[in-house]
Amino acid sequence: MSVLQRLQPYPGLRVLISGGAAGIGEVLAAAYLEAGAQVHVCDVSEPALAAFRAKYPGTLATCADVSDAAQIEAVFKVQREQVGGLDVLVNNAGIAGPTGGIDSIxxxxxxxxxxxxxxAQYRFAHHAVPMLKQSSHGHMLHIASVAGRLGYAWRTPYAATKWAIVGLMKSLAAELGASDIRVNALLPGIVEGPRMDGVIRARAEQVGVPEAAMRQEYLNKISLKRMVTAEDVAAMALFLCSPAARNVTGQAISVDGNVEYL
Structure with a gap:
């Protein structure tokens, strides 16, 4: 196999993506579908799921609130019964959390x-590992954030979870390596889209500056002076599911244009 061929994802992957009906999750799903994977997404939003099913007919999409242990268990029941196995878990679901000082949260x-x-990431991993151990290409991908390597004032709950996800990932990589399961995390930076627009708006209100000024402040923090796209994140996710990445595990990989500080 040539180096170029090794960059193509393994064929026929069975992929489960939490929070997969919109945002980065949808773009990840579309990328895996384009690569020929069998994709199953779950999401809490029925409207988002309806739009996803219309856009990607035939793709398995399950409604689930990832804060509910029983609903996560139900997702894996669907995965076992309708897909028959799992090769890639993308632990993607998440929220922005509150913006405010620690004394006001x-x-x-x-x-x-x-x-x-x-x-939720623990629970998905808990249910996924027995299935991943039966796979020839088992991979667990945790979506964290650049806030998992930098402090983030006024966003302490969010940052705390993202740092913890990196610790979870590194521990699982050590734990599961003997089973030939790779575990990595992607740390998206400032990603274009409605969610980031809301984050910028909330932070501008918190510190009392115009929204446009806060947007420019965010750009000033990035070495490349531009936001990344969900497609940038999806491209790295596909690489990590290719033979070229067969020895990449335990890594927290930033896709962020080099955010210098938050």
């Missing part, structure tokens, strides 16, 4: 962010 806001961003 409520216990409920903190717990919701932890439950959705971190505990």
């Amino acid at each position: 409520s216990d409920a806001e903190w717990q919701a962010t932890i439950n959705i961003n971190l505990t």
